[in-house]
Amino acid sequence: MAPHDDDNWAAWAAAGLARLSRVWGCSGIVVIPSAAVTHPAVERCLTRFNPDHVLAYVPSWATADGVRPGTINGLIAGRATEAAGEQFEEMLRKEPWNAPIVQEAEAAADELRELCGTNRRDEHVQSSHLFDADVHDLTPLSAVTKATVVGVPRRLVTTVEALAYAMHVGIGESEAEGQITAGQWQEVAARGNESPLLSQLHPGALGDSCPARSHEAALCVSVSRAFQRREPVVVLGDRPEDFALAEVLRQIRGVATWIPWAEPGLYDMWLFSPRKHVLVTSASLTVEETRQQTEERWHKRSFRSIPPEEEERPFKAVHPDAIDIDHPLMVVLKDSWDQPRSLPVTREPDGTLQASLSLAAEVPNGLDPDRHRWQVTLTAPSHPVPPLPVLGSHAVIATGQNPWETFARAADGGVTYWSHRFDFVPSGASLAGSLASPRLAWPGIKSTLNVTASAQGADVRPSPAGKRAAITERLLGSRTALEELAASPGWALLRMFMSPAVPGGCPVGSWWKLKSATVLSWEAIAGLDDHGWEPTARREQVDQWTSQGVLRRGLILGCGHCPILEFYPLSEISQSYLCRRCGGTNQLTSDRWRPAAPEPQWFYDLHPAVLELVENDGDVPLLATRFLRSEHWARQALVCEEFELLVDGNPCVEMDFALATAQELWLGEAKKNDSLANTHRKRKDEAAKLLQGCALAGAAGLVLATVQEQWAQTTVDAVRDEVLGRVRNVDRSLLRSWCDVMN
Template sequence: MVFDGGERWHFWARLALYACTKFWGGAGFILIPHNNGTVHPTLLAAARAYDPDYVVTLQRTIRSIEQAMPGALNLLDSEGKPSEGTARDQLIERAGDRPIPWGADEQARKRVAEVCSSHRRRHISDETGWDEHVTWLAAYGDTAHLTKAADISGNLTDACLSAPPEWDGVFGVAVAARCGAVEEPQLGGEPRLDEPESRRLGSWLVDPAGGLGTPPPDIVWHPAAVSNVDPGSLATAFERTKLGLTVIGRGIRSRRRIVVSIGDAAEDFALAYVYERLYGGGLWLPTVWLTLNGTGERGIDFAVRTAISDHVLKGDTVTVTTTSVDESTLDSIVTDLRQPILWTPGDEESMVRQYEERLTRSSVDWPVEGVQFLAVADQYNQDYAIPITRSDAGDIEMVVPCPPPAINHPVLAASTALRWQADIELIEAIMPHGRGLDGHAAVLAEGADPYVTWVRSGRDGIVYESERYDFIAAGTPPMSRLARPRFRVPSLATWADLMARQDGKRMEFSGAGRRVEVMRRLWGDRAALAAHFAGPMLSVLRTFRPTGKKSESEFEETDGSVLPTGAGEHLWEGYLTFAGILKYGKAEAGKETDFRRQVDDLLARGVLRRGLILGCAQCGKPAFTTIDNLAQVNRCPRCSALNDLSQPRWRKPDTEPQWYYDLHPTVREHLSQDGDIPLLLSHYLRTKARRYVDVAELELKDAAGNPLAEADLIALSDGQLITAEAKRPGSLGKAKLAQAAAKRALLAEQLHADQIILATADSQWQEASINALCKQVRTRPWAIPAPCIRLVCGLGTDRIVDLCVDIETGQTSPWR
């Protein structure tokens, strides 16, 4: 939910949290503030990782605007005159719930939606925009397609912890963020708490499990007067929104990371709030809760230090960050927080080192791994066997519709107003998730009705609404009212083309890409293809590359032969014997059987061809004849003369002919253009990933078919989308260096890539190429979070170097 992060942000944040508390699942919603329509880049990245089903604004009403900004609205009476005084108050009383559009809110909402993959689709009659059906959330009244908590369990009757409506300021926001809000917030001020009450409440907010603080009776809500209630025994108002739901995590994070966001801006609060929702480790620290220059809440300050100390001693990583505090102040805070509060005799230095290592100041990253979300209890991991078809391009399509996404929880199932989302993942398929692709165009199977329900490509797979939007006859059973779409998962090449076509472009295989596709079919799949090129056979395959001079490919007589090809004998191609294969493969003694097995495998695949080199009695030219075409009488491929298969035709040895091996012409051509480098990169990346798929040599073209840029490799590695340039020399060139770098950035922008890789067989990349790419990434106006730059050097050697580049400085460090 996007809300106003300006001067009155405490009020708008509390109102947004009040709205969240009204809806089922609201405890999992996140808040994104804006300032005059502008959203902080860190929060854009956070929203992208969160992967919302809907991006909405907090709906403003006449009453809420009048509270936050008295007199800001121009209200006219029935005679068209400005309404003032008592008449204005009465008008606001009567029409206070009337929604008022706010341009800056919608501008910010669209900016957040642009980096996400929420429910939306390209409208048939509108080629320039998106069609969305949920764009606002009402603090008053209903919001279509979302379920109010009261529609499931009825009105709230039990006591709970809730932000008091009159509590504003830092404590008001912090309590609402922790507990939710049952009653509509009012514009007010900080609660009047004495020092012990302030210390206990702040300590509870900072570290609820630490035992240093307790919730005060003031935040206990009950519909009637109540006494003798222990606040510590009560659930929060947010708990009601999680009826039948449980928190689950997707993926594994090797070490828990705690983010401490310091500052008094709306962005500081939201950063911690979102991190807490996503990873369970966000802590907001307003500056008034820290002891700075002798000021601040000393009791809360001690609770902060205690909480941080617990995390450091458990081995957690604590990251201190801010969006508003100046550099020198933040440095002072970090230095102060690094002071241990407890240690044993003689252990102080070791404790200080632990704090310095584990408590750092840096920006926040938002990994997909380890993200938490709410799912229906006991129904978040159900497996079904579904028949599928697989095209030659690798597209997978379901033959039958999805099973009904029925809910078993008795209370939830009994609610006729319930609306929910279903996540679908086809286990055998790997495709980039999210990234703004229209789900209706990308993942609906051919012939499926695009309007039966709303579909999107989400962070964890395909997501669709449970509700059907086509005709449903009266009396239809509840199970038959549920949407059951039929889906497909496009291959990486198809997906890239869909991303391009969404912007009026297209992506298709280049000439090199078509060669690789031929090779993929020969080897069976890209993994086997890349593995062969990364093994000892690569040096053998390279000897088959055509050359311009015969002397460049001379072999000893027992190792092979070189023959001219084409008119004018302008190219020379090598043919190896098995002895030559062993020699150029550098086979060790006793490893001959391994090479024999690999050669036989390549022969069976059609990559290698066995045959004889026979001379012609008429034209005198030798030529290679495959074993499939050999006969007692053979036709010369050059002059068509017929020749007996006799010793003068093969010349040596004198006894029986020598077998030679030819390489498939497509593989020869690919190797002659350094096509092995992208395959070496492919194999390297595959060995570093748990889930990996890639495609080579795709070309981005405009609507007229003009080439814009080419990717040597596009890969999806553990959810990270990679575009790569793979070259033998470590340079993007000299004459058009800036243009070459711009093409790398254009491809990454088009595909919403996470990484741009520069790969080379050289030991390093030239500094000029690195700086040119850094400049392009640094200065480009990215609509999405900018990709990181990665260097992979030494491909084809036993010393591969993998580096990350700082786009601001060009400095490198080991890839994480």
């Protein structure tokens, strides 16, 4: 977080970038002027960027004097002797400069920490400030890199054009001959790292030299989880928020260019190559102003291939909120980032995974634990953790773990922690004694919901429907098996247990409706009209359900003392049995079983919780989550069954499912019909409740699912109006919420 003033904001951003260019990891860090942090477009991107640390840049007096000449002289004027003044100045130049704009930057950093839920002052803080002097907990880039690191000479970065280029390559200490014209800065800023200007700025640099902000210099690479190559982004405008937007988009998407000059230049034209499509945006300009500036650049290009009226524009002016910022890049150590580990874990009742043992101390190849600091991220592919701000250290450390051993938080779909201990490290400690070895927890989705709802003053409890689904899931062994059941012909078979009359195709005596339940024999099950389900496979399925407890095998028995006829599971049958109604003792003889036959016939009873799940159309949300998990972005998602959100102990809204990915948390509502309600007022109220549920749970959005061909337009309109109304009312918790309507 760089200090800001209106007259020198670019110089202060350059000062922060110059300091950052000397830190290992600068290729994956952003510089944000303090005045830009609250801009909605910047805030949206920073939330998705989800930084592990937010540092306030505190310059030295020497740096402050470079940005504001005369700062030091103004302080030391009037000193008693010239010698004392020289000694004082030498000492002062190294001291932190604590001016009001620095304090404002610290306050902005605190605000961003709260927004992103990272290294907050009231929690565990590993690093909070970046000083001009080297500090122990940050590793210098020079201590790690194997190449000659170069950057734009600091004295040359005095304009926004120079800053636009320095944003790509970083700022170094070396000097250059002569001056760089504004046109040259514009050319190289538009071309980024492809520019030959570095050789002019550093004529003595060796052939293995790398820009300070390049991944190569830091021995790192960027890893993308996006499935498609994304368009380059160009940010127009010369304001701090434009620079900040370009900075963070560069880290999220990998390719972003900042053009802070309004006058079109010939070198801007490389952006409009016919081989690429470019998104043009701005934080300070309207979409129309952005489009006009881009059109001016387009018309000024020096080549024409086809008549202008037939040309297809290879660019699109968009609002910053329209830019896809899902799947941000992850900057990792090149040769050590993908290391499989076998780690013993235990699964808690709420689905949380906890490491059973402390992690073994480990140093990546090429690093020295005495000189270097790094972070470790552990992910479980089948158990993603959304990087939500509320999932702080308390949520991702195992029971009994010392919370002060190291920094830990949810990030990059897993849990990340600082490499070194800092609770207490004795002098001369061994490698195992100096490196962190925490026991971590990967929260289950129920635990995640409890944490996110609690942060909003709400509570979560399973609904009756959710309890039934949880019982069935436990019987079948997994949520996936339950979803597959809902999509299989087995669901139609289970519906036979709730039929009010004998289903077609059932032989006489194979289907009985008793007072407590409906039971079926194998003959009734085999008579189900589904020609695609072979009898052998059907037989195997029934046997599996019986072993799982979904079905219970038993007999229909009567009582010789009262007129009751009841189903008795196999586990309750012996030669003698007690009547459930009157308690009378009966013998297992031919006059007791039904139907009358020389030998008793086996029947099957459906587990009561499964029966209620079928009766209440429990397959609808199961089909919805099954479809969602077939999409690439949610393939490994965690799913929670129906639950209720309570405010002040009172039920507020019931949600049909929750879905957590490595990126975010979603809530959903699934319907058998195509409408949320029968009247406009009720539809509006239902839409309001669902969106309020998303806000209380900290969800990124709402999924509406129906088994019909499409939702009724009245329902779509009701939800859209409610979303727009909440945005107009500046309900900040819902600014990012939106609805994905699924048929």
